[in-house]
Amino acid sequence: MLIEVAAVGVCGSDVHYFTDGRIGDFVVEAPLVLGHEASGVVRALGPGTTGRLAVGQRVAMEPGVPCRRCRACRSGAYNLCPDVRFFATPPVDGAFARYVVHDEDFCYPLPDHLSDDAGALLEPLSVGVWAARKARIEVGSQVIVTGAGPIGLLAAAVARVAGAAEVVVSDAQPSRLALAKKMGATEVVDASRGAGSRGAGSGGAGSGGAGQSTAREVLDIFAGREADVLLECSGAPQALEAGLRGLRGGARAVVVGMSPESHVRLPLSLVQTREIELTGTFRYANTYPAALALAASGAVRLDDIVSAHFGLDEVAEALQASRRDPLVVKPVVLPGR
Ligand SMILES: NC(=O)c1ccc[n+]([C@@H]2O[C@H](COP(=O)([O-])OP(=O)(O)OC[C@H]3O[C@@H](n4cnc5c(N)ncnc54)[C@H](O)[C@@H]3O)[C@@H](O)[C@H]2O)c1
Numbered sequence: 486m487l488i489e490v491a492a493v494g495v496c497g498s499d500v501h502y503f504t505d506g507r508i509g510d511f512v513v514e515a516p517l518v519l520g521h522e523a524s525g526v527v528r529a530l531g532p533g534t535t536g537r538l539a540v541g542q543r544v545a546m547e548p549g550v551p552c553r554r555c556r557a558c559r560s561g562a563y564n565l566c567p568d569v570r571f572f573a574t575p576p577v578d579g580a581f582a583r584y585v586v587h588d589e590d591f592c593y594p595l596p597d598h599l600s601d602d603a604g605a606l607l608e609p610l611s612v613g614v615w616a617a618r619k620a621r622i623e624v625g626s627q628v629i630v631t632g633a634g635p636i637g638l639l640a641a642a643v644a645r646v647a648g649a650a651e652v653v654v655s656d657a658q659p660s661r662l663a664l665a666k667k668m669g670a671t672e673v674v675d676a677s678r679g680a681g682s683r684g685a686g687s688g689g690a691g692s693g694g695a696g697q698s699t700a701r702e703v704l705d706i707f708a709g710r711e712a713d714v715l716l717e718c719s720g721a722p723q724a725l726e727a728g729l730r731g732l733r734g735g736a737r738a739v740v741v742g743m744s745p746e747s748h749v750r751l752p753l754s755l756v757q758t759r760e761i762e763l764t765g766t767f768r769y770a771n772t773y774p775a776a777l778a779l780a781a782s783g784a785v786r787l788d789d790i791v792s793a794h795f796g797l798d799e800v801a802e803a804l805q806a807s808r809r810d811p812l813v814v815k816p817v818v819l820p821g822r
């Protein structure tokens with residue numbers, strides 16, 4: 486289908502491609518259109534479409550179209566398809582454009598009351614839904630979320646609506662923690678300060694000096710919590726270690742955040758002696774219907790994380806907005822503006 490793009494969220498991966506020209510093994514070798522969190526309006530139906538979605542229909546686009554033939558696809562784990570074509574992953578162009586062509590099967594009709602922004606942000610919400618599923622969050626679960634960027638915020642929101650009784654969110658930039666509370670965190674922790682100096686009071690038992698935390702204190706910010714689940718959403722190795730230290734025996738740890746390093750030190754003895762189930766996540770599969778339902782029902786309010794809008798001629802600015810100001814959590818590009 487030919488889709489007129491309405492809104493596109495700026496994601497950290499777009500920023501990496503823009504500034505570094507690569508993410509791990511994915512290297513930009515030719516000009517590439519960025520943007521993969523997108524919504525729009527169907528403008529024309531191409532060959533092979535069924536007519537299920539009519540011209541004029543507003544849709545959210547799931548950015549990855551897999552091959553549907555390989556072993557991963559046939560098992561349902563299509564996020565692991567080696568031949569997936571994913572917006573803004575080299576060499577596939579993304580959605581910072583007036584129009585894109587996208588497969589009908591990966592377009593989801595948007596109800597009228599959902600904004601274009603919300604339709605675009607079903608993509609990062611899907612990352613949170615997938616993390617919650619992998620973590621098998623249950624009614625009453627105690628959950629630690631490290632990192633309060635868009636991914637951590639939405640993972641925390643999903644954890645809460647999945648029934649978690651406690652959702653503790655940390656970030657090393659304290660300015661991001663206010664939004665975490667709004668999105669459903671029951672408690673927030675400043676990851677730049679040690680547990681001994683948590684809260685507004687005077688210095689804790691730790692290293693004495695005002696605001697100075699030792700590396701050990703920072704790693705122990707969750708110590709003694711006995712949480713059931715860790716959703717690591719920062720990509721920072723210290724956050725992974727701190728989160729693991731806050732888990733009970735038999736807990737589950739889901740690594741969503743991607744470290745810039747391909748190899749990271751891990752407290753393996755802790756994983757072993759507590760029998761922690763540790764897994765990574767890569768994107769998501771079969772999450773769009775759930776993400777759409779969560780947004781449409783109002784259970785997760787996606788518009789609350791949108792902090793600024795940009796036109797198509799301002800994409801470069803949009804890509805740098807979060808780095809310039811940590812309060813800009815999710816910039817959105819409106820190509821029609
Ligand atoms: N697994 C996947 O499929 C998938 C999908 C999308 C994004 N990601 C990854 O998820 C991560 C989060 O994405 P985002 O868009 O929210 O990024 P982001 O950069 O906006 O958010 C990361 C947050 O982590 C915080 N942080 C840094 N060090 C910390 C520490 N020690 N403890 C706690 N918080 C700390 C940062 O201050 C920042 O607010 C990124 O690494 C991204 O690459 C993974």
Ligand SMILES: [Zn+2]
Nearest residue numbers: 496497498522
């Ligand atoms: Zn993204």
Ligand SMILES: [Zn+2]
Nearest residue numbers: 552555558566
């Ligand atoms: Zn496949």
